[in-house]
Every structure is written in C-alpha cells, then in structure tokens.
Amino acid sequence: MSEPLVLIAQQGAVRTLTLNRPKSLNSFTGEMHDELLPALETAAADAAVRCVVLTGAGRGFCAGQDLADPAVAPRGEGQPVEVSEVIERRYKPLALRIRSMPVPVIAAVNGVAAGAGASIALACDIVIAARSASFIQAFSKIGLLPDAGGTWLLPRLVGRARAIGLAITGDKLPADEAARIGLIWRAVDDAEFASEVAAMAERLAAMPMKAIAETRAQIDAGMLTNYGDAISAEGRRQGELGKAPDFAEGVAAFLAKRAPVFKDR
Numbered sequence: 001m002s003e004p005l006v007l008i009a010q011q012g013a014v015r016t017l018t019l020n021r022p023k024s025l026n027s028f029t030g031e032m033h034d035e036l037l038p039a040l041e042t043a044a045a046d047a048a049v050r051c052v053v054l055t056g057a058g059r060g061f062c063a064g065q066d067l068a069d070p071a072v073a074p075r076g077e078g079q080p081v082e083v084s085e086v087i088e089r090r091y092k093p094l095a096l097r098i099r100s101m102p103v104p105v106i107a108a109v110n111g112v113a114a115g116a117g118a119s120i121a122l123a124c125d126i127v128i129a130a131r132s133a134s135f136i137q138a139f140s141k142i143g144l145l146p147d148a149g150g151t152w153l154l155p156r157l158v159g160r161a162r163a164i165g166l167a168i169t170g171d172k173l174p175a176d177e178a179a180r181i182g183l184i185w186r187a188v189d190d191a192e193f194a195s196e197v198a199a200m201a202e203r204l205a206a207m208p209m210k211a212i213a214e215t216r217a218q219i220d221a222g223m224l225t226n227y228g229d230a231i232s233a234e235g236r237r238q239g240e241l242g243k244a245p246d247f248a249e250g251v252a253a254f255l256a257k258r259a260p261v262f263k264d265r
C-alpha cells in the first residue's frame with residue numbers, strides 16, 4: 001500500500017495534517033488534494049478538534065502545484081492545458097475551507113513555501129515559520145500570476161508595493177523578513193520551531209472557538225465594507241457571541257479569578 005499523501009495525527013485537541021510528498025517538496029498533485037480537503041472536512045466536523053496545524057514533511061512546506069503532474073503540465077504547442085479548471089476545482093475549495101474552519105488553523109512552515117504552497121500557508125490564521133524557511137511567489141518565473149488567493153492575500157498582508165514587488169520578482173523572502181514586513185505571524189529558530197508551534201496550537205485550542213471563527217470572518221468581511229457597516233456587522237456577530245456559553249464562562253472565570261474552560265465550537 002502506498003503511503004498517505006497527508007499524514008494525520010492528533011495530540012490532545014490539536015489535529016496536525018502533514019503534506020507528505022517530501023521528494024517533490026510536497027507540491028500538490030490531484031491525489032494530494034484528494035486527501036487534504038477531506039482531512040480538513042473531517043477535522044471541521046470533529047468536536048474533539050480545537051486547532052488544526054498544517055505542515056510539510058521533509059525540508060519543504062509546499063512548492064505549490066506539482067509542475068510534472070500530467071493533469072496540469074503544459075503539453076506543448078496546440079495542446080493548451082486548462083489551468084483555471086484546476087484552480088476552481090482544487091485550490092478554491094481548499095482555500096475557502098481553511099478560511100472558514102470552525103477552529104483556528106496554524107501554518108507551520110517548516111521549509112520553503114512556493115507558488116500555491118505560499119498562498120495556502122498565508123490563508124491560515126497564524127503562520128509560524130522556521131527561521132530557515134522562505135516564501136517564494138514562484139508564479140512569475142513560469143509565466144503565471146499568484147493564484148489560490150495570492151493576489152487577494154498579498155496586498156492585504158503587506159500592502160500594494162510589497163505585494164507587487166514580491167509577485168513580480170518571485171524573489172525568495174526569508175522567514176525573518178516575512179515576519180518583519182507582516183506577511184506572517186512569527187519566525188522562530190529552527191531548534192524551537194516544533195515546540196513553538198505546539199505551544200501556540202495548545203494555547204489556541206483552549207480559546208473560545210466561536211469567537212475566533214467570528215473574529216476571522218469579520219476581519220475578512222470588514223475589508224470589503226465601510227467603517228460604519230463594519231461596526232454594525234461586528235455588533236451583529238457580537239450579539240450572537242454574547243448569547244453563547246463561552247461568553248458566560250469567560251466572564252465568570254474573570255470574576256472568580258480562575259482560568260476559563262471554553263467548550264463551544
């Protein structure tokens with residue numbers, strides 16, 4: 001039997017999904033998509049999961065689309081390949097699933113994240129990178145534009161000037177620099193990478209899930225609306241959170257000077 005292309009592990013309330021095509025720097029094939037999206041769906045539906053960590057096996061996080069995959073590899077003159085179909089059918093559902101998970105998603109970027117691999121990492125809620133990792137908008141080097149959400153994410157994360165610079169040059173951005181310009185949450189020493197990721201995952205898993213999911217949804221929605229409408233939308237979401245048990249627990253714990261135990265999802 002062949003090895004799974006996505007390894008699934010559970011530690012406490014943390015579900016870790018590891019892209020597992022290390023020889024090709026975990027680049028995406030149709031088969032890997034076939035395993036990753038269901039793994040996320042399963043995690044979303046499992047009440048025992050309160051944080052998902054996405055990472056890569058070996059020395060890379062993900063080198064984007066597998067350029068040798070016959071489904072998308074250019075076939076020569078007169079035989080165009082329908083790239084848009086792959087994006088619509090594969091990357092869009094994946095990115096939207098990550099962005100709408102009922103629990104926080106950490107991208108633990110252990111090595112290079114290139115092309116759609118970078119877009120998928122940046123779609124996650126918290127990106128922690130090992131200091132030796134890097135981010136590459138590899139698309140321009142092969143005559144493409146940033147996809148899988150790249151053109152939407154980049155300017156929102158780092159502003160137009162840097163988004164265009166990164167996208168056009170395709171230059172390698174070291175993890176430290178990515179953190180400095182606000183592309184990611186943190187870069188950490190390689191020796192501390194695993195423990196830092198585990199600590200953050202454990203911390204997030206103990207937080208109020210509904211509040212985290214609503215915060216993410218409202219920050220994304222707020223970017224598409226005006227200030228007043230954003231305040232009203234925040235209020236509506238806050239109204240729902242205010243009725244949930246986690247809010248009552250949070251306040252009770254604060255007043256009793258004890259640690260809260262959040263259970264909603």
Ligand code: T3D
Nearest residue numbers: 023024025027063064065066067072083086114115116138
């Ligand atoms: O096509 C569509 O459907 C549209 C969707 C597009 C989405 C995209 O993601 S487009 C962007 C695709 N990705 C790339 O263009 C990145 C290609 N890879 C690289 O530029 C380099 O590999 C890296 C800069 C990421 C890392 O460089 P390095 O020197 O550390 O490693 P390497 O030696 O280049 O790669 C190691 C192996 O992984 C190597 O295989 P080998 O020679 O040992 O057998 C290499 O061919 C393989 N590999 C790396 N990236 C890919 C890949 N194989 C297939 N597809 C890849 N994307």
